[in-house]
Amino acid sequence: xxELYSLVDYLSIxxxxxxxxxxxxxxxxxxxxxxxxxxxxxxxxxxxxxxTTHVHYQERNREDEPGESLPVEEVLCNARDREGSFIKxxxxx
Amino acid sequence: MLLGVPSIVYHEVKExxxxxxxxxxxxxxISEQLSKRNISAEEVVNYxxxxxxxxxxxxxxxxxxxxxxxLEVARKVDELRRQGEELHPFAGIxxxxxxxxxxxxxxxxxxxxxxENYYPPYDAxxxxxxxxxxxxxxxxxxxxxxxxxxxxxxxxxxxxxxxxNHLKVPGGSSxxxxxxxxxxxxxxxxGSDTGGSVRQPAAFCGVYGLRxxxxxxxxxxxxxxxxxLDQVGPITxxxxxxxxxxxxxxxxxxxDATSLVSPGESPAPEVTEEQIKNLRVGVIRxxxxxxxxxxxxxxxxxxxxxxxxxxxxxxxxxxPLTDYALAAYYLLNSAEASSNLGRYDGIRYGYxxxxxxxxxxxxxxxxxxxxxxxxxxxxxxxxxxxxSGYYDDYYLKALKTRTLILRxxxxxxxxxxxxxxxxxxxxxxxxxxxxxxxxxxxxxDVCTITDPLVGNTVISVPGGFTSEGMPLGLQMSAAPFxxxxxxxxACFWQRxxxxxxxxTGTLRGNG
Numbered sequence: 347x348x349e350l351y352s353l354v355d356y357l358s359i360x361x362x363x364x365x366x367x368x369x370x371x372x373x374x375x376x377x378x379x380x381x382x383x384x385x386x387x388x389x390x391x392x393x394x395x396x397x398t399t400h401v402h403y404q405e406r407n408r409e410d411e412p413g414e415s416l417p418v419e420e421v422l423c424n425a426r427d428r429e430g431s432f433i434k435x436x437x438x439x
Numbered sequence: 440m441l442l443g444v445p446s447i448v449y450h451e452v453k454e455x456x457x458x459x460x461x462x463x464x465x466x467x468x469i470s471e472q473l474s475k476r477n478i479s480a481e482e483v484v485n486y487x488x489x490x491x492x493x494x495x496x497x498x499x500x501x502x503x504x505x506x507x508x509x510l511e512v513a514r515k516v517d518e519l520r521r522q523g524e525e526l527h528p529f530a531g532i533x534x535x536x537x538x539x540x541x542x543x544x545x546x547x548x549x550x551x552x553x554x555e556n557y558y559p560p561y562d563a564x565x566x567x568x569x570x571x572x573x574x575x576x577x578x579x580x581x582x583x584x585x586x587x588x589x590x591x592x593x594x595x596x597x598x599x600x601x602x603x604n605h606l607k608v609p610g611g612s613s614x615x616x617x618x619x620x621x622x623x624x625x626x627x628x629x630g631s632d633t634g635g636s637v638r639q640p641a642a643f644c645g646v647y648g649l650r651x652x653x654x655x656x657x658x659x660x661x662x663x664x665x666x667x668l669d670q671v672g673p674i675t676x677x678x679x680x681x682x683x684x685x686x687x688x689x690x691x692x693x694x695d696a697t698s699l700v701s702p703g704e705s706p707a708p709e710v711t712e713e714q715i716k717n718l719r720v721g722v723i724r725x726x727x728x729x730x731x732x733x734x735x736x737x738x739x740x741x742x743x744x745x746x747x748x749x750x751x752x753x754x755x756x757x758x759p760l761t762d763y764a765l766a767a768y769y770l771l772n773s774a775e776a777s778s779n780l781g782r783y784d785g786i787r788y789g790y791x792x793x794x795x796x797x798x799x800x801x802x803x804x805x806x807x808x809x810x811x812x813x814x815x816x817x818x819x820x821x822x823x824x825x826x827s828g829y830y831d832d833y834y835l836k837a838l839k840t841r842t843l844i845l846r847x848x849x850x851x852x853x854x855x856x857x858x859x860x861x862x863x864x865x866x867x868x869x870x871x872x873x874x875x876x877x878x879x880x881x882x883x884d885v886c887t888i889t890d891p892l893v894g895n896t897v898i899s900v901p902g903g904f905t906s907e908g909m910p911l912g913l914q915m916s917a918a919p920f921x922x923x924x925x926x927x928x929a930c931f932w933q934r935x936x937x938x939x940x941x942x943t944g945t946l947r948g949n950g
Contacts, residue, residue: 354819361777361822362799363815364807372812373819379878380820386766387840388832397838398845400667401894402654402919404700408693420560424788435786439797 350374461486462623462941466680469626470528476520480513480531484575487533491577491624499599500619501578502538503546509533509575516573527572529683534569535619535628538579539586540671541660542566549662550582550594550612553783553790553809563660564695565629565671565688572687577625580615584811585780586633586664588612589883591640592874593813600870601643602942603909607867610640616674617644621910621942627684628674633665634768635862635887637672638899642862642912645901646940647681647929648674652919653894654699656685657692665775666697668891676940678900678929685922707923710931715749721756721855726886732865738902738911739861745935746859756851756858760844761889767844768888769881770824770837776814777821785809816877841892848893852918857928860886862899862912890916898925901938 351374358365365373418431427434461469461483472478488506495501516531536542539549541559543566548554562570569576583593591599591614599614601607602622609618613630617640620628630637632650641648649672656671663669673684692698722743727736747753758764785791785805792808795801810818824833851858864885873880890897897916904910917925 353823357819357822357826360826361781361818362802362806363810363818364803365815369812369815373816376816376877377820377823380769380816380881381823383878383881384766384770384820384824384833386763387770387836390760390763390836390840390843392836392839392843395839395842397835398841399838400653400697401845401892402652402699403697404654406700416560423560424557426786426791433787436796436798436801439799 347374347378350378353377462490462943464626465677466529466532466626466675467677467683469532473520473531474528480516480520480575481510483531484509484513484533484577487577487625491619494622494624497600497605498602498618498622498624499597500580500615500622500624501535502548502550502581502596502615504578505545505576508545509577512573512575519573527687529627529687530573532574532627533577533625534574535577535580535616535625536566536569537582537613537616537628537630539582539631539662539664540566540579540629541662542576542579545579547579547662548595550584550596551809551814552595552811553785553805554788555595555790557788559660561660564657564692566660568688574627580613580619580628582615583612584814585662585776586612586631586636587776587813587817589635589639589880590868590870590873591615592870593811595811598870601867601909603645604867606869607909608643608870610643610863610867612636612640613674614640617641617646617648620644620646620674620676621940623676623941623943626676627680629671629684629688630674631661631669631671632891633668633772634891635884637674638862638887638897638912638914639884641674641899643867643910645904645910645912645938645942646674646676647678647901648672648899649681649685649922649925650890650897651685651689651922652699652896653891654697655689655920655922657690657695657698659692659694663779665772666779667775668772670891678898678926678933681898681929682923682926685926707927710927712749715746715751715931718746718751718857719855720746720751720753720857720859721851722753723761723858723860724755724757725759725761726860726864730864730882731861734866734905735861735864735911738913739859742859742902742913742932745932754855756855758847758851758889760840760847761885763840764844764889764892765882765885767837767840768884768892769820770833771841771892773817773821774824774834774837775821777818777825780814780818783809813877844889845893848889848895856917858916860914861902862886862914866905866907866909866911886914894919896920896922896925898929900929900932901940903936903938
């Protein structure tokens, strides 16, 4: 369990989500159950089986032509902080 | 209160001169009234808006409503009709849309705190199609946050209740859309289906829900959960309405890279009894053993005997990878979600905490405060499945499992035209029953996850009621592109069975 707790701690850093101690404990115990069930796939012999990421995928490329873009003002209207047509963020350390 | 008796009887059925109330009509029947000018689109919208308001305190189907916009569309329809314009049959028929479909300038939350203040600058392609055809959008329906859940209890705002019994869940994640249709707050709705999110709530609410073939309906503007699985689908009170709404939203869209260029089957004519005699039906063996409620198993048997009595060849078919499919599905959707949800930083849009002083802290805090527990759980699981050292054993293994399931399915669909099973292993469960136990909630999706993995089309149809009066849903799945075939079989089924699809009574069959 302690191992899973530190794993969840590590995963929370990778996924940029702060988790409280309680949340980490809860996630660790639930992850244990869920991984237990998910491990079922490891019983299958998949030697030489290719992966399927998408079904019915039809390869096509459009012409590289400039099109219309959304108005800047509308796109930026949801930003938390801005200056003119720029988005402002806190200091990057 | 007697167990299972709907806790609220909405209102007395009033019949004027033997004619039906609007809520008792299918969308196509309302359409007929509109084209005969017996009623105006404005009156239709006003009627359903009043009805929505009356039922909403108990149901909570909607996160946002927009009656003013809907009325404006309705008035436009009336004007166009006066001018003799040729209109889509559903012009003027109110529709509700799931809150993960982007609506320009209108709040779109995806059931999440992190998008509590998000106003999309564009319309999803399916919304554009509704607007082009003059369907008044009545509002945005409640859902499990980002589509993650099977009860709508994972909404960041409030749970929706089942219109047949307010102590039960409506299913999820498109629970708001299904509840709105089953109670006829609206006659039509759109949901989205990643691993059952259209079909499972349709089953729990006793209405029709279609998952289209992956790629037939554009995902542009549908807020991404698991992109290789997400599809938008119709939820309706009759199969005829479902097919009409599906045809309206389907089609190639260059803005979705996975949209299919080939049009697929054109609408099939009515099925003939002769065709049904040649039908090969496979009843899925793995969807009926341990963990399946007796009444659910019974309803599948009833449908199997129905097709048999019509002359179809009905046999049992085995999909031996069913349990593996559930494991693969949860690994894949979590992996894809963890990647897709990386975009939520609270900087360009969405919830942002005012407190952070550096950018990294801002990311951590916004995502901590913005996401709910189920979303965090999936991001953690998905990040694990994709992380170095575990990628081969989990994500890649799940993708290879998907290939094996695909091979099994191809074989099954060579032998059978139609695969049959329940939509859910149990009848609708109670509010609060599974929300604390995520694994139990995941297991309730066992019947709905295989078809998305392989790209089949599949419909959930009403299959009768439990002794407690709760609806049961049955699934019919078919090879890709066979939506029309499924709808025609569903029509045949509904005409014979006349299952009630309106929680307030009297809408039987298709009139």
